[in-house]
Structures are given as structure tokens and as C-alpha cells.
Amino acid sequence: MWILSFGALLSMLLSVSQRWNRPFVMLVVLLGIMSAAFFGMERNGLETHSFFSGAFHWNAFSYLSGFFLLKVSGAIAVLFYGSYLRTRFFTGEVISLYLFTLLGMMVLLSSQDVVTILVGLELMGMGLYALVGYVDVNRLSLEGAVKYLILGALATAVFLFGVALVYVSTGSLQLTAWAAVVNPSVWMQIGMLMMFLGLAFKLALVPFHSWAPDVYESAPSGITAFMATCVKLTVLGLIFLLCETFSAGASQWMVLFAWVSALSMVIGNWMALVQSGLKRMLAYSSIAHSGYMAMVLCTAPTAESLETLFFYLTAYTLASLVVFGCLMWLEEKNCRNLHLDDIAGLSRTYPWVSAAMAVGILSLAGMPPTGGFLGKFFVFSHVLQGGHVGLVIVAALGSAVSLYYYLRVLVRMYMMEPDPISLLAPQRAWWTVWVVGASVVATLLMGTVGAGRFLQLLHLGLS
């Protein structure tokens, strides 16, 4: 983590100099820092460490999620580079913002007291707000950034209020102290719920989902991918951590999550039906997927829940990587928001891209034999085991509904004629090809052969 923070500062300094501010150099710096951080983590290994007198707590969970985060953000960075960064200025600042955000995420995942959580949350948040508007300076992006900023600040305020209430009840800012409370008072329960609600904003769960479509659409696709995948992982991990901490008040927040996830699935899937902009549609589908993942939070926070959550997250992340990667490849220099009509007849002009996109879409929809299907299967099984039958039925119906808008993409690609005057002008970017190709393969493997091994890996890591 030290490496990350130094790396972020370093890239910021470097960006001042003209000579070092070329995109390719920046990419090398970025990847170098990430690999260094990776090795640093390897050195720490799976044992538990504490830093700053108990403020940080590095355990197997942090390791696994950190590993995951680095991989995914690295992939996204590569994709991003392949599509936008090459033609933009200020790449140094973008990279440093990226790294700061990543730093914030890792801080969040290894925190042991609430101040650390706050630091991480803000770091991650600020970085993202800036990234949304920074890369391509136009009205749409700036609008998205400001929206995100304001609504994010509101969410943080709610979170802080919750923290304050819990502090008043327990008298401590340490998570271990909170966990020790057996009989939470009314104030503590309210505080707990407010904390969860504040975090639910970041996940775009209903009723705090309104920022998602606008921000997803206005942000450059790489940042959208970053938000859709890494942020979800971080915040879900954090919520899980808090669930473990607050296990005394379990019944309250289980009900909260049940309602929130049910509404998210319903509204997310419903609103996506009428969207014609691809990124907006993906934003609403992201809301629905947050709903599916939040379902797992309605059950007791055991290692098995975490495994199920992680599996679904991995499947979702891989699918998102594929879909957003294809989108980024198609957008290229235009940085324009793709419309459903733009991808009409894509199978004729770019067969491999449409095939990859098809696999990604099918995985998001939860069709066998992709990883997305197994993710849904495990989540459904787990939640049914917890006894929430109605919730699973809502989820099943939501999945059926979602198939309509996912299939619409396939229909456009495969069953319609391409527009002769098309504004798509993608270039051959082998970075993108590599990442998307690997993700496609991984998705298919996850649904078939690799599932057993992946589950074993998770089991080892998280138990």
C-alpha cells in the first residue's frame, strides 16, 4: 500500500514535466507501480498484520480482494489506455488520480477503525469524482462529475451521521469495540442503518440509484467500467465487514437489505427495458446486479456468504470487462455514447467483436454455459438456504425480464443490417484485444470447467 501511495505521488510529480507526460510512459509507470504493489502484497502474504496501532488490519480477506482489485484495475487501465489515453493530454494526472482511487479502495478493505474507513471512502470518492470529469473535458462529463460529487457528498454525510450515532452509543471508533456490543441500543441501530444507507449509494442501490445512469453515461467508458467493477467489490467487501461487526443487530439490517435488493432488482431491470443508450442500459443493469449481490447480504455473514458473493462479483466483473472493453474499442477516439442503433449489424462488419460482446451479454444475463449463470445459481441457492423464498422469486423474475434488454443488443448486432453511414471508426488496438479475449475465455471457463478450481481457491482464501 505504501507503494501505491508513493506511486500516486510520483506520477503526479512526473506529470508536471513535459517530457514525461507522454501517454505511453505513463502507462508503463502505472503498470510498474501496480506490479510493485502486487509484489509487496505477495510479501505480506496471508498472515495478519496491523499497522498504525490497529488502524489497519491486513488479513486474508484484504489480500484476496486486493489481489482481485489490482488485477481488474490493471485490466481496465490497459483497456482505457488502448482507447482514450493515447490521444489525451494530462495523462499523468489521470494516472495519479487512478492510483489514488485505488489506494482509497485498498485502505477501505483493510481498515479496522472508522476513521480509516472514512479516509478510504473519501479518497476513493474524490478520485472517482475527478476521474469522471477529468479525462475528456466536455459538458456532459463535467455535469456527470458534479452530480456524482454532490450526491456522493450527501451520501457521505448520511454515513457520517450514522457513525456519529454509533460513536455516541459505544464510545469508541474501533470496529472491534463495535463488534463487542451485544445488545445495541436504538440509537446504535439507527446509526447502523444510516451507515449502510450511505454505503448503498456507492453501489447504486435503490433508493440511491438516480446518479448511476447519468454518471455512467457521461463518464468515459473506462471510468464507467472502473466504477461498475472495482467500486462494487470494495463497497460490498466493506459492507460485509460491517455486517460481521454488527452481527448483534442482524435482524434489522437483513430486512433493510432484503427490501433494498428487491427494489433494486425490480427497478433496475424495469428501467433498463426502455433504454436505448447502451451505457445507460448498462447502468440500470448494474443497479439490478447490485440488487442480486445485495441479496447475499440478507443472509448471515459467514465464509460461505463471502464465497458466493465473490464468485458472483468475479463473474460480473469479467462480463463487464468484456462488454465495456468492446464498447471502448468501438468508441475509440470519438468518446461518444453509443446508441443501440450504432451497433446494428455489427456481426457483419466486426464479427469477432460481436461474438465477444455476445458472450459478455449472455454472462450478464445469466445464461449457461457462462460464469454468470453459475454466479446466479449459487446466489439463489445461498439465499434460498437463508429462507428468503420471495426474494429469490423476485430475482428469478427479474432475470427473465432482463433477458429482454440483453437480447435486444444481440438482436441489433446479429439480426439487423448495418447502417451504411456509420460513425464507428475503431482502430486495431491489440491491448484491448488481449484483455477482452482473456476475459471472454475466463467467463466461459468459469461457467464450465474452471468453476470447481475457482471455488476451491476462494474457499482457501476466505475461510
Next chain:
Amino acid sequence: MLAWLEAYIASVSIFTPAIFALFVLWIPNVQLAKWVGLLGAGICFLATLHMGYYFQPEVGLQFVERYAWLPQWGISYFVGVDGISLLLILLTSFLTGLLLVGAWRVERSTRAFFALLLFLESGMLGALMAFDLVFFYVFWEVMLIPMYFLIGVWGGQNRIYATTKFVLYTVFGSLLMLVAAICLYLLHKQEFGVWSTSLLDLYRLRVPASQQTWLFAAFALAFAIKIPLWPFHTWLPHAHTEAPTTGSVILAGVLLKMGTYGFLRFAIPLFPVVFTEYAVVLSALGVIGILYGALVAWRQPDAKKMVAYSSVSHLGFVMVGLCATVQSGLSVEALTGAVYQMINHGISTGMLFFLVGVLYDRRHTRMLADFGGLAKPMPWFAVLLIIATLGSVGLPGTGGFVGEFLILLGTFQSNPAMAILASSGVLLGAVYMLTLCRKVLFGPITHPENENLPDISGREALTLAPLALLVIGMGIFPNLFLQKVRPSIEHMARTYMEYRLESQGGSEKGGVL
């Protein structure tokens, strides 16, 4: 080598088409790719023939392969063949081979078309041979994707509406079935303490009657949509008319049977108590389907839609056969008849769709009004159409008669009224089928374009002749096929009776999810 193949014959037959589909996609030369595809289908057919030949009816589940896939979840790759699925498996591989021959002349993205058909074959065979709920579900969904593309890309005018409706409707039922399947999975853990999705383990589960109703409803809905049982049939006419010829053939030939197979394999044995209670309702829906399908078919101006509605009618018959319960047990005759009728319907309706396809290739129209008096320029076509019609109607001497007779026999024993209504369906079937023949074949030639239509070509004969031979053969030598089916049905009926007697005498377990 051969010994190894023999040991894994089931998996070989499931995955060979998929592997060859990949070859087809890979090979750049279209002609070579087509032959490679045909080779794949041929190998698969030989594998299934091997299974059919060496199948011993009395033994039970054969050609079993079982590998643990996710042991901590109890999910294993479990495939096998028994009398109920054997004939369907043979039908699937046989029809797919014929399909590839029939699709030889497709020009647009030929390799993709062939590959999709082969993937579809893998999906169907997998679903027929799977004995593990998760794998069954996987193959069930996998069947949808190639069909979706087949209709959507190569179909008719209204294809996108048709294919979207088809997929959404089917998936809706399937997802509810998935939830029910997971419930069964959890109940098994509760009762036996072990995770398992294997069907044999789940057969031993004794689900309390109150929960059985909902679980049965979910499974029944998914299969009812697929059959299609009235009133869940509305996707069928669109899907059939908009699909390309070969798509319609396989849809009618095999995919519809998946619904009835699902009932036979899952819904009935897993939930006998509820099934017995609601068998009359399902049977009534089947009868309504028979009569409705027949009457609507009679009035159709479009040949393909007519055959589509005839499918609704025929499968209503199969459903009546499945629901024939005798003194709270299962009627072996009716069930055997239902299985046989599934095969017959596949063959005769497949043949009918091929024939309509022949007409469409000639004149690019399916409207009956555009034809008439074709017996003169196309005599062989007339012969084949008559054979298909008679097979569909169930004339004695064709397989359809044997199936219908057995079904009516079994139904009459338990519910004479239902049997009488169903037999009127036979009559109506003759009405619309013979109307079809009259409008297409007989009378004066009303359109000058029809005067010089070329008769059946060699390639078309290659697809139609085997079907015609089977239609007649299955009528003259039914026992050749029935002897393989009957012992499995008897076994199923026996276990059904045991379950029923047990749950009537025993106490209800308070199993809560």
C-alpha cells in the same frame, strides 16, 4: 480405442456435434465445412445407434457416466440412458443428420447455420441424457441460444418478434423451474444431510404435500410452456412460421418433445401426490389443446401455421396420454403410447415441415391459395405429402395409429369422457390434414406457375424418404421400438405406486425450507 469409445458413448454422442461445430466454424472453405458438419452428425448418429442396439430394456439406466464436478455442492456430471429417453435420443440424432442435408443449400452464413444446428443437437442430447438437475438445466438453456439465432437471423419477416417471444416465454418458465430445483436441492440436504442434485437421489425425496404443490407448479409451468400446452402455446405459431425450414423441423421434431419428456422425467416422478390430484386438470388442458389446435388449423391460410397448430393438437394428445392415471397409479399403456406418439409426431410433423419447405423453395410462398393441383406436376411430392398426412392423422398402418390407440386405451380406463373428446380430435385431425392435401394437391391447376414445378430433387428425397419409411415402419413393426420403452415405463409406474401408497399411509413430515 473402440473400447474407450464404448465406455464413454453417452458423452461422445453429446459432445461430438459441439466439437464438430467448432471445426465447421474454423474451416474457411464452405463446402468442406458442410461435409465436416455432416460427418459430425453422422458420427453422433452412429453413436446413438450403438446405444440403441446394445440397450437392454430390462436393465434400467445404462451407459451411465458420473463424474463429480463440484463435490462440495453435490453437483456431478451424470448422464445415462433409459427406455424413456432412448427413442428420443435416436430421433434427435437422426433428425439432425437429415436437417444438415436439408440445409445444404442455405447461402447466407452457411457455416454459422450448420454450427448452430450442431450446437443445438449437443444441447438436446445433453438435456435428454442428463440425470443431474443442474446439468439438465444448463443443457435446457443451452438449447435456446442456437434456436434464438436460427430464427432471428435466417427467419421470415416477423422473425425478431417471434424469436424474442419464444426465448422470453421459455426462460420465464425455466427460471421458476430453477428456483424450484434449488428448493428440491435444499430439501434433500435437509432430509438426507448430503448435498446432491442427482436425480436418482432426488427421486428418493419425500416432499410434504403442501410444498409439493408449488414445486410441481413451477416445474409443470416450465414444461407446459415448452410442450406447448394450451393456454401457454401462443409463442408456437409465430416461432414456427418465422423460422427457416430446418429450424421448424427441429423445433417441432425434438424441442417440443422436451416439454413432455420433462414431465415424464421430472414433474411426474418427483411429485406424484400432487400430480395425481391435478392430472385431470392437465388432461383437460390437453384436450382443449387438441380441439382448439385442430379447429384453428383447419382455418389457416398459411400452410406452415396450419402445421404449427397441428403440433399443438398432437402434443395435446401426448399430454392426455401422460395424464392418464388409473386408480391413482399410472397407466402403462397410455404412457407408452405417449412416448411412442412423441416419436411419431416428430417424424410426421418434421416431414410435413420439410414438405412445406419444398413448396416454399419452389414458389416462395406458403399460402395454400397459391397452390392447387400439384399432384400432376409433382407426383412424388404428392406421395410423400399423403404419407406424412396419414402418419399425422394416425391411419392404421402408420406409427401414429399405434400411439393414439395406446393413449386412448389407457385414458378410457380412467376417464372415458376425456377419451371420447380426445378421439374426436383424431377426427378433426383428419379434417384439416385432408383439407391441406386437397388444397395443395388436388383439383385443377389454378395458377399457371404451378404447371411446371420441378418434382422432388435427389437431395430432398434423401431427407424425405427415410422419414416416410419410418412413418410406415413404425406402424407395421411397433414392437421393435416399444419393447425398449415399456420396461422403463413399468418401472416408473411401480415406483410411482409405491410413493403414493407410502404417502397415503404415512405421516406428513413437517419439512420447512
